[in-house]
Amino acid sequence: MIPAFDLVILIFVMICAIVAITVRDLLSAVMILGAYSFFMCLMWAEMGAVDVAFTEASVSAGIGTVLSIAAVYRTTRRSKD
Numbered sequence: 001m002i003p004a005f006d007l008v009i010l011i012f013v014m015i016c017a018i019v020a021i022t023v024r025d026l027l028s029a030v031m032i033l034g035a036y037s038f039f040m041c042l043m044w045a046e047m048g049a050v051d052v053a054f055t056e057a058s059v060s061a062g063i064g065t066v067l068s069i070a071a072v073y074r075t076t077r078r079s080k081d
Contacts, residue, residue, distance in 0.1 A: 016035050020036060041061060
């Protein structure tokens with residue numbers, strides 16, 4: 001494990017988490033959470049848990065992001081916030 005690389009990934013994960021909570025646009029939040037899942041996949045792979053990293057990449061970063069984007073596009077806005 002490379003400590004500097006782990007620290008960089010951890011910083012990106014925390015930035016994605018904070019930005020996803022604070023952003024007001026749902027589509028942006030879904031895309032940021034997809035990036036969060038990708039960085040978590042890198043973190044799992046760096047720790048040596050390749051099976052967990054593969055599951056995170058395929059389910060959460062892949063299918064979960066696509067389904068969430070489809071759900072956002074199928075909803076309508078009630079107000080002009």
